[in-house]
Amino acid sequence: MLPTDTAVQIQIHIAAAGESAGAVESRAASVYSRVEDGDPEWTLHARGLVTSAATTAAVVVDDSAEFLVWPPSGVVAVEIDGLYDRLAEAGYEYGPTFQGLQAVWRRGKDLFVQAALPEPVTDAQCYGLHPALLDAVLHATLAGRDEDSIVALPFAWEKINLHATGASVVRARITPHSGDAVSIEVADETGSPVISIQSLASRPVTAENLTTTTTARERLHIVHWTPLPAVSEPASSAAVAPVVFYADWIDIGERTPPPVVVLDMRTTAGRTDTDVLTRVHSATHEVLVVLQGWLREERFAASTLVVLTCGAVGVAGEDVTDPAGSAVWGLVRSAQSENPGRIVLADTDPIERLDTADLTGLAATLVTSQEPQVAIRKGVLHRARATGVPHDSMLATPEKLPWRLEVGDMGSFDSLELAVYPPAGETLESGQVRIAMRAAGLNFRDILVALGVVQLPWGTLPGEGAGVVLDVGPGVVDLAPGDSVYGFIASGICSVGITDQRLVTRIPAGWSFAEAAAIPAVFVTAYYGLKDLGGVRSGETLLVHAATGGVGMAAVQLARHWGMDVFATASLGKWDTLRTMGFDEQHIANSRTLEFEAEFLQATSGQGMDVVLNCLADEFVDASLRLLPRGGRFLEMGKTDIRNSQEVVAQYSGWIIRHSICSTPE
Known part of the structure; x- marks a missing residue:
């Protein structure tokens, strides 16, 4: 509840x-x-x-005379003392407003009920029939049940007629209708009809169901691998034809491809003679070239491409042994979502030694099963399915609240924990506010912190969030208890946090707490880069790389607010998002190729940009620098290819790089 x-x-x-x-x-x-x-x-x-x-087919009280003499003759009283206490112990707790059942009688299978609104409730005249009063009538069906019985909750109502309004005390008769459904007739103290219900069907629920509220935790899912069920009519190997490896099929000319072609990445992705980043780059680049060629040529339309890896996914608690293979899976899954039925991922474990004959048999099974992703372990094929996250695998909330999310030993998500964090008893210093948190924001930096890629001098994730002010310290005059605020929370992601009043502000009307919590980091980063470092001005041209990302979208909004002419890059799949942001075709380019340089030079008549907000690397940085032919400001947000400003000026003689680094303030 x-x-x-x-x-x-x-x-x-x-x-x-x-x-x-x-x-x-x-x-x-x-x-x-x-x-x-x-x-x-x-x-x-x-x-x-x-x-x-x-x-409406009229449903009327067919024997209203019984409501005139109350209780009716021939009835037997049903004991209801302690009913609400017993229901509460069973997990079905009613508040005081809904405890209006006064008496119940039984005659045969019929129940006769008297109910009234509790004294504090005085708004009966505002309703056709007060919902708490109608609910109290239905409580008669629970009378006489023991606390272990299954409770039935109303589910389907049919043919309801309201005859009068404003009743605060009612008499009712509940009669079996059909199956488990009942008919209900309700009258006021004078016996005049109030409401008639031809049929009310209920559904049983257990006490456990009643005390369990669906939460975000219960909506979380993870990938679970289960053995592939045996297919009733497996395809024969002959129907699939001997498997041909893609490497042997590159120069096939105009010949018709076979039903199945295998791209074997077990050796390429699984190499250990180079560092992980190099292996990931090499494997994904090789697969990307194959995918583009495979999907581009119509002659492959009737064939299936099987991408084979080894140790790229974990089954039943296994560790992933090939990060490069995992990257291949991520890339291929994207292609699968855009081209269903064209590509299959198959992963083996190190003990599998599949030769061409084995792969032919595997291909036959895959063709029949139509599974897009398969893991082979000890000869058994497994398929991937989404399943609910087990409660015992979730972070446990401390019994003693409040709590805070702490990283522990950085390098793995397994080190995250909800630790007891009691700021309620801490004395607020000058300028501090205490906030009951309602929502927290997460971004890519937080992922890097948890994995140990980015180091922080404290043991918790820096928090952006939103909540309600509980109390304020000395010197705080702009905020008061009860204010809804958002911003940066110095104590991190927590249930109750303490932060400096200068790091938060009131939430604008119409924003939810979740919306507000997603705002601070991206807009502060964009503002810091463009205004504080870049010194942008109205009328200047700005190139925002990856403009559909969080900081990119914030930068676009701020730049337009300041009167700048904004150009943007994004991958082709996100161009519709750019168009909805108001970009025309002349202001859009692909962030995955170097063509943006020539396109934007042409769109600006060779003038290029005044400012570039960059997050790309390698040759994309050089192309972006060449888009500053008149000099300008190159603002770098990335971590992988930071250039030395003096070397840049020397390389691009005559150019002025006012700022070469723009990073998120930490």
Whole structure:
């Protein structure tokens, strides 16, 4: 169940009259909810059809006389003392507003009910029938059950007629209808009809279900490898034909390719005579060339390309032994998503020694199974499926709250832990604020920190986040308890954090906590680079590489705000994103080729750029520098190819490089 202070947003969608199929005077209605500032997705709870009374088969109280003499004759009282306490112990807890059941009687299979709104509730006149009062009537079906019984919750309602409004005390009869459904007739204290429900069907739930709230943890999934089920009619090896290796098939001329061609990367990706980065670059470059050729030529359209690796993925807790092979899998999976059915990934373990005959048999199985990714372990084929993350593999929240995410021994995600972090008892220093965190932002730098690639002088991830101010220290006048704020949290990713008031500001109206938490790092980086280091001015031209990334998008927005003419690069697959950002074709180029240099020189009549915001490397840096023919500022965000400003000036004689380094302030 949700905590009592959880805010929930409700949406009710009612269609225009006549939108429902076959309905002339009817409207479709749907009810959605979500936790405020939580999951952005709406959960559908109910939908139905609303019609006018004239078009609805009337459901009326068929024996209203029984409501005049109360309780009716021939009934037997049902014990309800302690009902709500017993339900609470079983995990089905009602708040005080919903504890309105006063008495229950039984006659045969019928139940007779008396319910009233508790005294603090005084808004019955605002409803057709107060929801807490209707719910109290339904509680009669729970009376007499022991605490271990399965509880049934309302699920499907049919043909509801509202006869009167504003009742605060009601009498009701619940009658079996069909199957597990019931009919319900409700009257007021005078016996006049209030509401009639022809059918209400319920669904059973256990106490465990009732006490479990679907959370972000339960929506997380991981890849799980399971043995491939035996296919009923496996293809024969003859139908596939002997496997041909891609290396032997490069110069095939106009011959028709076989059904299966294998690109064997087990040796290339698995080499150990060079460093990891060199192996990754070499293997992915080789695969990329093959993929581009394979997908470009129509004669391969009816064939399947099998990319074979060894130790690129981990099955059943295995360690990945070939990082280069893993990089190959990442690249090929992207190609698979864009070209379904054309490419298969197959990974073996070191003990597999597959010759051509073995591969022919494997190819036959793959053709029949139609699995895009397969791992072969000790001769058994496994397939990849997404499965929920086991709770015991998640980070455990300390019993003593609050907590903070700490890195521990950097170099592996396994070192992350939620450690007890009690700032609630700490005295705030001058200028500090204490914040109850609602959302935290993560970026690529945080991944590098956790993996030990980027070193930090403290044992926690630097935090950008959003939350609500709990209290303030001496000298804080711009913020007060209750303010919703976002910015940089000095204490990192935590449940309750302490930070300097200068690092946070109020959240603008209309922003969620999650949206606000994603803003600080990218915009501060872009602002620091362009304004503080670059000194950009209105009317200047700016090239933003990788403009669809976080910092890139922030830089584009800031530069346009300052009146600059912005050019952008991105991979071809992200050009639609650039177009939605307002770029025309003359201001867009591919970040994966060097053609942007000539294209942008032509678009600017040879003038080039005044400022380049760079995150590329190698020959792409040189091409970007040549886009400053009149001198300018080259701002570097990358870590892999930082140039010496003096050497750049010497190499490109006559050019002025005002700033050569732009890094995220840490």
